[in-house]
Amino acid sequence: MMRPRGQSVRVKALGAMSGTSLDGVDAAVVDTDGVDIFGFGATGYREYTPAERAVLTAALGRWPGETGVDAAADVVQSAHEELIAGFDGIAVIGMHGQTLAHEPRGRGTHQVGDGQALARALGVPVVWDFRTADIRLGGEGAPLAPFFHFACARWIGASEPLCFLNLGGVGNLTYVDPSFARPEEEGALLAFDTGPANAPINDLMQERRGEVYDRDGALAAQGDVAEGALELFLDDPYFSRMPPKSLDRNAFGDMVGLVRELDDADAAATLTGMCAASVLRGMEHCPTPPSRLLVTGGGRNNPVLMEMLRVSLDCPVEPVEAAGLDGDMLEAQAFAYLAVRVMRGLPTSCPSTTGVRMAVGGGEVSRG
Numbered sequence: 422m423m424r425p426r427g428q429s430v431r432v433k434a435l436g437a438m439s440g441t442s443l444d445g446v447d448a449a450v451v452d453t454d455g456v457d458i459f460g461f462g463a464t465g466y467r468e469y470t471p472a473e474r475a476v477l478t479a480a481l482g483r484w485p486g487e488t489g490v491d492a493a494a495d496v497v498q499s500a501h502e503e504l505i506a507g508f509d510g511i512a513v514i515g516m517h518g519q520t521l522a523h524e525p526r527g528r529g530t531h532q533v534g535d536g537q538a539l540a541r542a543l544g545v546p547v548v549w550d551f552r553t554a555d556i557r558l559g560g561e562g563a564p565l566a567p568f569f570h571f572a573c574a575r576w577i578g579a580s581e582p583l584c585f586l587n588l589g590g591v592g593n594l595t596y597v598d599p600s601f602a603r604p605e606e607e608g609a610l611l612a613f614d615t616g617p618a619n620a621p622i623n624d625l626m627q628e629r630r631g632e633v634y635d636r637d638g639a640l641a642a643q644g645d646v647a648e649g650a651l652e653l654f655l656d657d658p659y660f661s662r663m664p665p666k667s668l669d670r671n672a673f674g675d676m677v678g679l680v681r682e683l684d685d686a687d688a689a690a691t692l693t694g695m696c697a698a699s700v701l702r703g704m705e706h707c708p709t710p711p712s713r714l715l716v717t718g719g720g721r722n723n724p725v726l727m728e729m730l731r732v733s734l735d736c737p738v739e740p741v742e743a744a745g746l747d748g749d750m751l752e753a754q755a756f757a758y759l760a761v762r763v764m765r766g767l768p769t770s771c772p773s774t775t776g777v778r779m780a781v782g783g784g785e786v787s788r789g
């Protein structure tokens with residue numbers, strides 16, 4: 422059992438994340454008191470079938486009550502129940518769910534995945550709906566991994582400021598100064614979404630080749646970046662907006678349309694170049710040059726993308742594995758960690774991570 426709010430207790434928490442690239446659900450256990458990480462535990466993955474992915478894709482951009490949302494919710498719910506039922510000895514679950522739509526300045530944010538039903542099915546308390554409270558207080562509701570990145574920086578013993586870059590469907594960057602005691606202190610963190618990352622590359626591969634992604638950047642490696650298309654893309658006002666800022670998966674509209682005139686290889690190279698260029702633009706916001714850039718998410722496995730970052734940045738660019746972390750599971754681990762923070766009444770976002778008016782602990786707790 423968890424202790425009352427505020428008191429420190431070390432537990433095994435499980436986090437589950439269904440990311441914007443729509444590949445599947447990740448689950449990971451973290452041993453934590455919501456402040457420090459004491460260790461990492463078992464991990465699991467439940468891939469979506471092509472049919473399930475099609476249901477999710479059809480529901481993207483949709484809001485509660487709209488066509489296709491219930492079907493997507495069913496897919497997400499059963500994948501979570503199936504995956505998490507295989508874990509034992511879990512004190513609390515952090516369920517992010519699947520984002521279908523994200524419009525922090527408009528209709529809000531929409532994740533499917535019912536924490537109440539999951540708590541009932543598994544008999545374990547579930548923390549969920551992590552983003553709504555932040556948006557209600559004027560925040561972007563994303564990214565939320567930064568407070569976990571702060572704990573990771575301390576876990577790896579970092580003494581200098583460093584950056585974490587998540588290259589999922591969308592990219593997000595966190596600058597961490599580990600000399601601060603708490604993540605919500607002004608100056609400890611700066612975070613925001615950099616731009617589209619793998620999602621447009623995946624969309625191109627699906628449309629042109631019937632494949633899910635550009636494995637190892639093999640297609641992009643055969644092409645050249647079309648500078649004109651890249652410049653047009655970088656003209657988007659999003660890049661000159663000051664952080665914090667966040668993005669919907671399809672916020673840039675039809676990215677594949679931007680490279681319609683190009684052959685397959687040049688189109689893949691150009692979309693990969695757009696992802697790298699948005700990260701470079703994002704890095705300009707760092708208050709001091711970071712000592713290293715640790716890359717997490719599937720994009721770290723794309724050597725073409727990693728090389729584009731390496732040649733343009735002055736600091737080492739490495740996968741998070743270089744620091745002993747698991748780049749396939751960092752986001753799932755983040756929601757395990759954040760769940761424990763919510764149970765303790767600790768904040769999960771602050772003005773410099775989401776633009777929220779004050780540090781806030783977002784998330785609903787369902788006890789089954």
Ligand SMILES: Nc1ncnc2c1ncn2[C@@H]1O[C@H](COP(=O)(O)OP(=O)(O)OP(=O)(O)O)[C@@H](O)[C@H]1O
Pocket residue numbers: 439440441442443444587588589590591592619620622623633634635636637638717718719720722723724752
């Ligand atoms: N070997 C590889 N070569 C190229 N790209 C890869 C490779 N492995 C993974 N990827 C890319 O990474 C994507 C998956 O990344 P990840 O699982 O981090 O996304 P996500 O968690 O769904 O997204 P987000 O963080 O935006 O929610 C794949 O869809 C693919 O585009």
Ligand SMILES: CC(=O)N[C@H]1[C@@H]2OC[C@@H](O2)[C@@H](O)[C@@H]1O[C@H](C)C(=O)O
Pocket residue numbers: 440441520523530562563564565566567587589590591592593614667668752
């Ligand atoms: C609204 C939403 O689901 N955003 C995701 C998405 O995927 C990456 C990026 O865009 C980030 O902002 C966020 O996820 C991570 C886990 C976060 O909140 O830190």
